Amino acid sequence: MNDLLIVKDQVRYEQKAYWRNPMAAVFTLMFPVVFLVVVGTSAGATRVPGTTLKYDQYIVVAMLTFGLIAACYTNLGMAICIRRESGVLKRMRGTPIAISSYVDGIIGSVLINVAVLTVVVVGIGMSFYHLHFPYHPLATVVTLLVAIVTFCALGMAVTIIVPNADAAPAVINGIYFPIVFISGVFYPLSSGSVLSHIAAYFPISHMITALVSGFEQDPGSGLRPRDLMVMLIWAAAALVFTARRFRWEPKHR
Amino acid sequence: MRPVRCPVVAADVDIAITVRGLTKSYGKVEALRGVDFEVRRGQVLALLGPNGAGKTTAVEILEGYRKREGGEVSVFGVDPERRLRSLRARVGIVLQECAVDPYLTVAEAVTQRAGLYPEPRPVDEVIDLVGLEAKARARVKLLSGGQQRRPDLGLALVGNPELIFLDEPTTGFDPSARREAWDVVRGLCAEGRTVVLTTHYMDEAQALADAVTVIANGRVVASGSPDTLGGRDHGMTTVRFVLPAGVSVGELPLPEGVEPQRRGEFVEFRIAEPTEVLHALTGWAVRRGEVLSGLAVVRPSLEDVYLALTGGGQP
Ligand SMILES: Nc1ncnc2c1ncn2[C@@H]1O[C@H](COP(=O)(O)OP(=O)(O)OP(=O)(O)O)[C@@H](O)[C@H]1O
Numbered sequence: 001m002n003d004l005l006i007v008k009d010q011v012r013y014e015q016k017a018y019w020r021n022p023m024a025a026v027f028t029l030m031f032p033v034v035f036l037v038v039v040g041t042s043a044g045a046t047r048v049p050g051t052t053l054k055y056d057q058y059i060v061v062a063m064l065t066f067g068l069i070a071a072c073y074t075n076l077g078m079a080i081c082i083r084r085e086s087g088v089l090k091r092m093r094g095t096p097i098a099i100s101s102y103v104d105g106i107i108g109s110v111l112i113n114v115a116v117l118t119v120v121v122v123g124i125g126m127s128f129y130h131l132h133f134p135y136h137p138l139a140t141v142v143t144l145l146v147a148i149v150t151f152c153a154l155g156m157a158v159t160i161i162v163p164n165a166d167a168a169p170a171v172i173n174g175i176y177f178p179i180v181f182i183s184g185v186f187y188p189l190s191s192g193s194v195l196s197h198i199a200a201y202f203p204i205s206h207m208i209t210a211l212v213s214g215f216e217q218d219p220g221s222g223l224r225p226r227d228l229m230v231m232l233i234w235a236a237a238a239l240v241f242t243a244r245r246f247r248w249e250p251k252h253r
Numbered sequence: 254m255r256p257v258r259c260p261v262v263a264a265d266v267d268i269a270i271t272v273r274g275l276t277k278s279y280g281k282v283e284a285l286r287g288v289d290f291e292v293r294r295g296q297v298l299a300l301l302g303p304n305g306a307g308k309t310t311a312v313e314i315l316e317g318y319r320k321r322e323g324g325e326v327s328v329f330g331v332d333p334e335r336r337l338r339s340l341r342a343r344v345g346i347v348l349q350e351c352a353v354d355p356y357l358t359v360a361e362a363v364t365q366r367a368g369l370y371p372e373p374r375p376v377d378e379v380i381d382l383v384g385l386e387a388k389a390r391a392r393v394k395l396l397s398g399g400q401q402r403r404p405d406l407g408l409a410l411v412g413n414p415e416l417i418f419l420d421e422p423t424t425g426f427d428p429s430a431r432r433e434a435w436d437v438v439r440g441l442c443a444e445g446r447t448v449v450l451t452t453h454y455m456d457e458a459q460a461l462a463d464a465v466t467v468i469a470n471g472r473v474v475a476s477g478s479p480d481t482l483g484g485r486d487h488g489m490t491t492v493r494f495v496l497p498a499g500v501s502v503g504e505l506p507l508p509e510g511v512e513p514q515r516r517g518e519f520v521e522f523r524i525a526e527p528t529e530v531l532h533a534l535t536g537w538a539v540r541r542g543e544v545l546s547g548l549a550v551v552r553p554s555l556e557d558v559y560l561a562l563t564g565g566g567q568p
């Protein structure tokens with residue numbers, strides 16, 4: 001069988017399994033939607049300093065960020081850990097497909113989840129919060145692609161420091177939660193604050209800035225090369241770490 | 254141009270697996286210290302040995318998961334360390350740990366796996382084979398612990414493998430499930446497939462294997478057919494029966510050199526070849542109108558041999 005067909009097949013089974021396990025879908029899709037409805041409606045229409053977006057519109061972009069990270073980093077990281085620890089990855093390595101096709105299947109499914117999330121979240125923003133379709137669609141697409149690469153790479157890299165299945169949620173979320181809190185996902189960062197300086201070292205605040213830019217009615221391309229660069233540096237580091245230390249099998253106990 | 258032919262050594266055609274002087278250590282632990290065995294095509298080989306003997310290590314080297322340190326290994330003439338796809342397509346694997354995606358149904362998991370092989374077996378056939386017809390539409394997650402190994406076995410078989418590795422395939426099974434699993438293995442064998450299984454159970458080796466290799470502490474301590482292992486066919490047979498009332502041990506018609514012993518109401522003795530003495534004993538009893546109640550003729554069990562070989566399981 002052709003590898004591409006195999007990946008397609010894997011994506012189909014991944015999607016089946018994904019929608020049957022409500023926990024994963026809750027974080028990627030439900031949480032951003034609920035947060036949007038609850039916070040967005042009460043946020044009012046004051047402008048976020050330093051942008052042309054209203055506060056509720058900013059929350060739409062922030063929730064797209066949150067959902068994308070949940071899908072790429074959290075869900076991919078968890079999926080790989082659980083499968084590695086239960087021996088599924090090892091077992092797949094014993095079949096005639098290239099194991100990369102299997103991982104590609106998982107990532108392909110993640111991409112579908114991100115697409116669904118983007119449509120739903122941006123759809124809600126456009127329908128209820130007067131969010132305009134991106135003025136710079138190219139910038140939005142490029143930012144989303146860079147974000148997908150970055151957070152999928154980080155999702156794979158984080159599995160390396162997860163020692164076993166029980167520790168997976170604690171390690172994966174334990175790294176992510178503090179950073180997401182200081183990165184302006186739930187409220188805009190005030191520029192020049194200590195938090196914003198710390199957040200600038202991590203990719204999440206840059207993703208928000210770059211995404212916001214695509215939705216702003218500004219002359220220019222809407223692209224934010226500096227922000228994209230920070231994300232890509234993280235991506236490169238994560239990929240190198242993954243290439244060197246990724247494990248297909250549980251540690252010997 | 255003349256076609257290039259791979260040279261085939263005639264004697265090797267029948268051999269599925271060759272292992273010579275295989276060594277492997279993990280840090281200071283020498284898991285394998287020079288192991289040799291051979292598996293012929295269509296044969297069932299049981300690797301028998303106590304915990305930590307090195308069975309899984311040996312099997313996983315043959316499966317291509319682990320790298321050996323020394324020695325030679327070949328599976329269908331190929332070094333499994335090369336992890337050739339063409340070889341993986343011919344081999345089915347059941348690992349010691351169960352590994353099936355819990356959120357798929359049994360049928361989905363088997364169908365998914367079938368899609369990865371060039372010549373898969375029909376999915377329904379495989380599901381029947383592992384006794385999960387009734388559970389085909391159930392999610393793997395909802396099967397009981399013992400049942401979960403069955404789709405695992407199904408996944409190993411759906412690729413229509415010529416060679417199947419089963420690492421402790423029946424651990425955790427109830428007795429009837431074990432019998433069913435044995436039937437599956439016998440079926441595979443009847444279809445001409447080659448099977449390598451590891452087990453701690455003597456009866457399993459006895460019931461299934463054409464050849465047994467006993468490993469202890471990283472070394473082969475014995476190998477042979479289940480009947481001849483460790484000189485079992487030459488071992489002493491024990492004869493035992495209830496001493497008839499009013500008879501003393503001395504009156505029994507036993508040949509010179511046999512030393513009968515009382516064990517409660519029983520008397521027993523050990524002898525290399527029991528045919529003649531049984532004839533004499535039973536003839537004697539019939540003439541006197543007695544019965545030899547509880548009469549038993551016991552060969553040394555594979556378990557006895559195994560315990561003797563592996564030093565009671567102590568490494
Ligand atoms: N990945 C590993 N890292 C370190 N040591 C290992 C590893 N795998 C096995 N060992 C050690 O090597 C020895 C042989 O282990 P192995 O798993 O091959 O035994 P086994 O015969 O399969 O045992 P069991 O019957 O318990 O499954 C043991 O001492 C074990 O602790």
Ligand SMILES: [Mg+2]
Binds near residue numbers: 349
């Ligand atoms: Mg083992």
